Amino acid sequence: xxxxxxxxxxxxxxxxxxxxxxxxxxxxxxxxxxxxxxxxxxxxxxxxxxxxxxxxxxxxxxxxxxxxxxxxxxxxxxxxxxxxxxxxxxxxxxxxxxxxxxxxxxxxxxxxxxxxxxxxxxxxxxxxxxxxxxxxxxxxxxxxxxxxxxxxxxxxxxxxxxxxxxxxxxxxxxxxxxxxxxxxxxxxxxxxxxxxxxxxxx
Numbered sequence: 001x002x003x004x005x006x007x008x009x010x011x012x013x014x015x016x017x018x019x020x021x022x023x024x025x026x027x028x029x030x031x032x033x034x035x036x037x038x039x040x041x042x043x044x045x046x047x048x049x050x051x052x053x054x055x056x057x058x059x060x061x062x063x064x065x066x067x068x069x070x071x072x073x074x075x076x077x078x079x080x081x082x083x084x085x086x087x088x089x090x091x092x093x094x095x096x097x098x099x100x101x102x103x104x105x106x107x108x109x110x111x112x113x114x115x116x117x118x119x120x121x122x123x124x125x126x127x128x129x130x131x132x133x134x135x136x137x138x139x140x141x142x143x144x145x146x147x148x149x150x151x152x153x154x155x156x157x158x159x160x161x162x163x164x165x166x167x168x169x170x171x172x173x174x175x176x177x178x179x180x181x182x183x184x185x186x187x188x189x190x191x192x193x194x195x196x197x198x199x200x201x202x
Contacts, residue, residue, distance in 0.1 A: 004057035011076035021052035027170035036063035151190035
């Protein structure tokens with residue numbers, strides 16, 4: 001039996017989408033799964049959108065995720081979460097995002113309005129997508145927001161075949177030693193803040 005989990009990631013340049021994608025791919029590799037991944041950096045240096053596509057499972061041949069076909073959309077910013085949801089999430093899929101605003105370039109230029117959280121939930125209900133914001137009070141470094149999102153995905157088992165141990169090892173392998181302890185502490189702490197079930201009945 002074959003199964004592929006299709007993941008679309010989006011954020012603003014400087015938020016750490018690249019590291020998040022690397023950890024997800026490495027954890028999947030440690031789990032013995034096939035991975036195909038590709039990044040689109042765009043205007044990363046100027047606050048533009050950064051995208052990553054990741055397909056994980058068995059008999060995976062291409063990294064690209066078609067629009068409205070992602071099982072899991074991951075975003076590190078609210079406006080980009082709405083964009084990822086509307087463009088890539090499949091009906092009945094999942095969305096997880098860090099509840100913050102970094103004002104993507106289009107918002108700062110006045111081309112798009114800033115998205116409110118309720119707009120995401122409204123659209124998610126229309127698409128039957130389980131939408132889960134993540135926010136950690138007192139986070140010591142905003143660069144750790146990606147780890148908070150990663151930990152949520154790991155502890156809830158949203159990538160079949162990849163367990164918490166794979167994620168922890170991948171994080172330890174890829175984060176510089178000086179930062180690894182704090183990041184792993186955060187990773188473990190997220191487990192105690194999760195509700196018993198985040199997904200609505202399907």
